[in-house]
Amino acid sequence: MATLLRTPSAPPIPGRSLVLAPIDRREHFAYLRSRPDPAFLQYPAWAEVKTGWRGESVGWFDTNGTQVGAALVLYRKVPKLPLWFAYLPEGPVIDWDDHDIDRWLDPLLAHLRAQGVFTVRMGPAPAHRRWYGETVKDAVKRGLTHLDQVTPDEIDPVGATLANRLHTRGWRAAGSGGGDDAQPRYVFHLPMQGRGLDDIRAGMNQEWRRGLAKAEKSGVETTVGGPADLPQFFDLLRVTEARNGFRLGRTLEYYSRQYRVLNTEEPGRMRLYLARHQGRLLAAHTMLSVGNRVWYQTGASADQGREVRPSHALQWRMIRDAHARGIPIYDMRMVSPVIDADDRRFGVLRWKLGTGGHVVENMGEWEYALNGPLHRAFQLYLARGR
Known part of the structure; x- marks a missing residue:
């Protein structure tokens, strides 16, 4: 079985903590240009394509101040409430091979919680x-x-392992190919x-x-x-x-x-x-x-x-x-x-x-509920819309 190679442009040292902070468009664009395979949906310009959403560029930095990751976060406001749904389409652009995935996702969740986000959805890069x-x-000839x-x-071992890690940390798959993913699975x-x-x-x-x-x-x-x-x-x-x-x-x-x-x-x-x-x-x-x-x-x-x-x-x-x-x-x-x-x-x-x-x-899209009751209400709202 083959494994996709994903080498960060500036690999963080294993075991060291990472800091997440807002970055400007120039920094965001430059970092993505240093990577071989980011999706077009993660470039800062995509926020301008999506009307009704607010875009923010954020970056991960190691203890030396070197940028080692980036993400375009799209925010959609809940009507009449100071609450937001956050979406990272086919992102973030981080080292998904890292066994310590918490040092990437914990700073992201803390940042989003401070922004008033009740649910975040992301699209990890590894294939499955x-x-x-x-x-x-x-298979078609056999009637499947x-x-x-x-x-x-x-079966991509990185994707399979990451799916298990996300699941044990409270992330849930948004869909299984049946239409719940916003981007193609x-x-x-x-x-x-x-x-x-x-x-x-x-x-x-x-x-x-x-x-x-x-x-x-x-x-x-x-x-x-x-x-x-x-x-x-x-x-x-x-x-x-x-x-x-x-x-x-x-x-x-x-x-x-x-x-x-x-x-x-x-x-x-x-x-x-x-x-x-x-x-x-x-x-x-x-x-x-x-x-x-x-x-x-x-x-x-x-x-x-x-x-x-x-x-x-x-x-x-x-x-x-x-x-x-x-x-x-x-x-x-x-x-x-x-x-x-x-x-x-x-x-x-x-x-x-x-x-x-x-x-x-x-891998499809994965969601994490920062506010359980609001997340469940949001899911019911989406289900009625479908």
Whole structure:
């Protein structure tokens, strides 16, 4: 079983206490840039994307004053009460391998309690389980309907150990893949490290290779757009939502703000890819990147022209661009753990499996109640909303 390597840029000395303190955006950004794999959701600009939340940057420091961790904390106020819900999306960025996890989390909880927080939710970075593509395909043939029924090919020892440590300290998993996690628990990774583009393409299934050949033969053109193209992207997104029977609940203003804010903090962080055929816009996808990580975020396509495979062409363009930058993994983001071939939710995973990648189950999001009665009332409120 493989283990993910996570080496802090400035490892704290084991056994020594850590101090948590607010930091400014410059310090926060600089620390994350020194790390190889922080999520885009932990950069300070994300607080500007999320309206209705207050953002704060905090850092962990060792006894020498060296910064060894960072987090973006989002606060949501309870109406009419001086109480807050705190959320660290796909964070904090700390050394999750440390056996003494208390020296990281205790200062965080003390800080949040002083801010009037009644519940905190976080998303630890370590993965939990992985299933290779062939394993998933074989499980579908055998009639299994959920990844929980399938023996994983890998169990990450860091994630498994951390889950036990959090549970014994009073943290509770917010969900088990059933929709309670705000960020995707199951994602799809296409590994690219040590592979040439010919190898990656050869590793795709016949449907994908035929789709790429069809798009190329038909003359589908792919380009990188700009903010002026976001309205067309959003129009296609609404068409996609209607066709597939789901709603992301985002507005054009949301995507415009996201594009502006993220690219202001770091030019090129959010890109809009466009696919046209004979002058018609047929598909548009967004891609996010920080450090050595890339995420395919949102895809949209028209009802017409699907026979020329514009989405295949766009994905291949995005894969090529990520590969040219030396990105080790192309993260295709969310998939459902449902593997029932007759279930509509399996469609996205089936399509992504064709690239030759694998499914990763993250640790998911974990909650800690700083005020038990208020936490329980909050859970009842959320349950009624669902």
